Amino acid sequence: MNLRFWRGWGVGRRMAVITMLPVILLFTSFVWYSWYAHRAQVAEELAERGRILARALAETSEYNVISGNLSDLRLTINGLVQSDRSIYKVDVIDGSGRAAVRVVSDSASDAQAHYYEAPIRKQVVWINLFSDNGTPHVSASSDSRPPTLTTEVVGWVRVTMSPANMMAKQTDRFQIELSMAALALAASGILAWVLARSLIVPLREAIGTLRQIRGGNYRVHPPVTTGGEIGELQASIGEMSLALDESKRDLENKVAERTRDLLASRNEALRADADKRKLIQKVNEIIEDERKSIAVEIHDELNASLIAARLEAQSIGLLAAKAPPGPEVDEIRRKSEAITKLALDLYANGRRLVRRLRPEVLDMLGLHGAVEEMVRHYDTTSGCRFDLHSEGDFARLSNELAISAYRIVQETLSNVMKHAAARSAHVSLLLDEGKGLLRIRVVDDGAGFDTASASEGIGLIGMRERAYALHGTIEVRSSPGEGTDVAIALPLNLPVQTPAVPATISEASTSQR
Structure with a gap:
């Protein structure tokens, strides 16, 4: 049986259902059985009274039916019908099947679908007045022969009952019983509500305490207001809050100590990083200054020496041009031109090196x-x-x-x-x-x-x-x-x-x- 709807219920509703469900089932069973019992009692009582009335009227109506004095019989039946409201009507049927007398109650509102019938019997007593030898019969004390009896059905009495009066009385009784059962059901409901509330209130307090603990408030101590498992739960929550509060303080102390250590390490690292950056900046400044110094030396000394070497090589070339022609003079002139070209190349390389070390245009x-x-x-x-x-x-x-x-x-x-x-x-x-x-x-x-x-x-x-x-x-x-x-x-x-x-x-x- 799948009871998924049960999962979404609260403890109070479950407690109320557990308490009230058997009571409601008992109440329903009791009400149904009481109603059924009252109706059955009415049916049994009507059947018994109907049979008794039919037999009684059949026994008392023999003479009136045989003699034909039906008016007295009607008066008798009418009085009986008017005095008893559970009788709907009484019919007297003669031997030929015709209705001799019919009396209907004025106060009865409804009638049963069936009737109760009793036969009207006529008894004939045969008495032998003569003996076997023809002489008049004189009874003696030793004569034990009974008279001869014969019966004959001369009609029927049919009684139709009305259940309205008895049902009204039984309904009143049933209403009283129903009221008492409803009071018992209401009392059970109130008891279930009280029991559920006695369970819900401590649980809600415990849940509220747990929510405060979840929110970070560990200094809560819920009072133990009940016994049993709920009381143990409240006591456990109180002990847990104390333990969590102590753990929180210990953790905060550890975190604060660790934070101080980390801050000290961080400050030390930052100081080291700042020193490193200062060192890098200083190294860059020194490198730039050294580059500038090297560039100045290359520009002022090396390039000047290269210019002087170029000028000397050109002078040698000019002197060679003035000397008498000859293989040696031509060789000197070629060497002079080679030295001049080499000096120019070295000068250009020096200029490029100077620009790389310290661009002149950056200063200019x-x-x-x-x-x-x-x-x-x-x-x-x-x-x-x-x-x-x-x-x-x-x-x-x-x-x-x-x-x-x-x-x-x-x-x-x-x-x-x-x-x-x-x-x-x-x-x-x-x-x-x-x-x-x-x-x-x-x-x-x-x-x-x-x-x-x-x-x-x-x-x-x-x-x-x-x-x-x-x-x-x-x-x-x-x-x-x-x-x-x-x-x-x-x-x-x-x-x-x-x-x-x-x-x-x-x-x-x-x-x-």
């Missing part, structure tokens, strides 16, 4: 001019189209910021050339003075890469550390086949102290970058 024209020359160089020496868009006056940038921005752009364009296989690349320089930021953006239409799975390369590490050293941010967005977008934001005014936590960065790199 600032960041914009240096980046413009670099973009023009990549555009003319590669198969990828490079273009530059800039906004703002970059002449007021600090030397440190300009150098770092230049190196970041240089590394980004180098990655485009080496790994992107792009057809075009766009470089953007924006001086956002409202927010105090220098924004650099390089977008290409190359192969791209998966930022989630790609490993970090040296190039992006250097770019990131340069940006972090200036308290800036770097964000790399890319996906396979859709190119790469690198966005850098560098503050124009560097803070005095290194921040505890660097700006949020969304960055990914490839193993090649």
